[in-house]
Amino acid sequence: MIVMGIESSCDETGVGIVRLEAGADGAARVELLADEVASSVDEHVRFGGVVPEIASRAHLQAMVPTMRRALAAAGVDRPDAVAATVGPGLAGALLVGAAAAKAYAAAWGVPFYGINHLGGHVAVDALEHGPLPRSVALLVSGGHTQLLLVDGLGAPIVELGSTVDDAAGEAYDKVARLLGLGYPGGPKIDALAQEGDPSAIAFPRGMTGPRDARHAFSFSGLKTAVARHVEKCERDGVPVPAADVAASFQEAVADVLTMKAVRACVDEGVGTLLIGGGVAANSRVRALAEERCAAAGIALRVPRPRLCTDNGAMIASLGAHLIAAGATPSPLGISTDPGLPV
Numbered sequence: 548m549i550v551m552g553i554e555s556s557c558d559e560t561g562v563g564i565v566r567l568e569a570g571a572d573g574a575a576r577v578e579l580l581a582d583e584v585a586s587s588v589d590e591h592v593r594f595g596g597v598v599p600e601i602a603s604r605a606h607l608q609a610m611v612p613t614m615r616r617a618l619a620a621a622g623v624d625r626p627d628a629v630a631a632t633v634g635p636g637l638a639g640a641l642l643v644g645a646a647a648a649k650a651y652a653a654a655w656g657v658p659f660y661g662i663n664h665l666g667g668h669v670a671v672d673a674l675e676h677g678p679l680p681r682s683v684a685l686l687v688s689g690g691h692t693q694l695l696l697v698d699g700l701g702a703p704i705v706e707l708g709s710t711v712d713d714a715a716g717e718a719y720d721k722v723a724r725l726l727g728l729g730y731p732g733g734p735k736i737d738a739l740a741q742e743g744d745p746s747a748i749a750f751p752r753g754m755t756g757p758r759d760a761r762h763a764f765s766f767s768g769l770k771t772a773v774a775r776h777v778e779k780c781e782r783d784g785v786p787v788p789a790a791d792v793a794a795s796f797q798e799a800v801a802d803v804l805t806m807k808a809v810r811a812c813v814d815e816g817v818g819t820l821l822i823g824g825g826v827a828a829n830s831r832v833r834a835l836a837e838e839r840c841a842a843a844g845i846a847l848r849v850p851r852p853r854l855c856t857d858n859g860a861m862i863a864s865l866g867a868h869l870i871a872a873g874a875t876p877s878p879l880g881i882s883t884d885p886g887l888p889v
């Protein structure tokens with residue numbers, strides 16, 4: 548069975564195509580056939596962040612060409628099911644992808660499945676590393692920072708904790724703006740941090756006190772501490788040590804994320820940690836997670852960077868796993884929901 552997945556929750560127009568097969572053991576096997584992404588990121592750069600109206604219009608222009616490229620790359624004329632992100636995300640952007648998916652599903656006479664974007668970031672890993680055992684998932688993106696308990700990809704996901712203020716990716720983007728690095732900040736800080744000293748500045752680790760919620764995060768204090776540091780340099784008339792700030796900030800983020808993720812695995816008695824979302828592409832998060840998981844005897848799964856950021860393959864993957872688990876198709880009247888919980 549061929550499943551097409553459409554992603555349009557933010558600034559990436561993604562169309563992925565997968566093949567779903569029942570393995571010899573009855574477990575679903577999902578194979579990636581095509582993964583085409585068109586990004587409007589360049590159109591948002593001069594505004595320093597994603598402009599929802601521009602993202603919606605870009606989805607409208609890119610949707611059909613991206614879909615055609617994906618079908619051609621997969622060598623498929625018509626999928627057997629169409630899945631699309633219905634939330635969470637930008638309202639107008641979500642509408643474009645979901646409307647396109649429903650229209651094509653109706654025209655092709657195939658079922659439509661409305662998909663949760665956050666679940667997609669978890670399910671994408673199965674395309675690379677196979678069936679997912681009971682796991683803790685650390686989901687770190689521009690809009691979300693959460694610890695999740697995942698028990699099979701067709702089953703409901705339980706939220707263990709989440710950020711009380713900024714998402715990790717949002718903190719990266721804001722700190723990049725403070726350092727004049729431009730948007731999107733994550734990859735730029737990651738690159739600059741390679742030239743800096745991660746122990747140069749002792750930035751705060753939010754939500755790590757003995758009375759703080761074990762599985763919650765907070766990054767607004769860290770962002771403010773970086774702003775104060777930059778202001779002090781300016782007041783004192785000394786150059787901002789941008790590489791040291793980037794490296795020390797990145798160390799603080801990676802330290803908190805990986806410490807809490809490993810602790811959640813221990814608390815839940817789970818032997819596998821999965822990291823997903825755009826910030827999972829971060830070099831220090833990946834390295835420190837490897838180190839700490841190895842020390843704690845926890846298996847680590849992180850998709851390749853290209854699959855960590857938004858794409859259609861993640862939506863096709865979750866769609867296929869839901870189909871394998873016997874989910875009923877969504878009615879074509881189903882609404883998109885910008886605030887959809889996990």
Ligand code: KG4
Nearest residue numbers: 688689690716733734825826828829856857
């Ligand atoms: O998952 P994603 O593509 O979109 C959302 O659903 O938000 O994540 C985008 C976020 C942005 O905040 C971006 O700055 C961050 O992921 N990001 C990174 C890196 N690559 C992307 N953050 C840190 N290091 C990176 N290498």
Ligand code: ZN
Nearest residue numbers: 688824825857
């Ligand atoms: Zn995302």
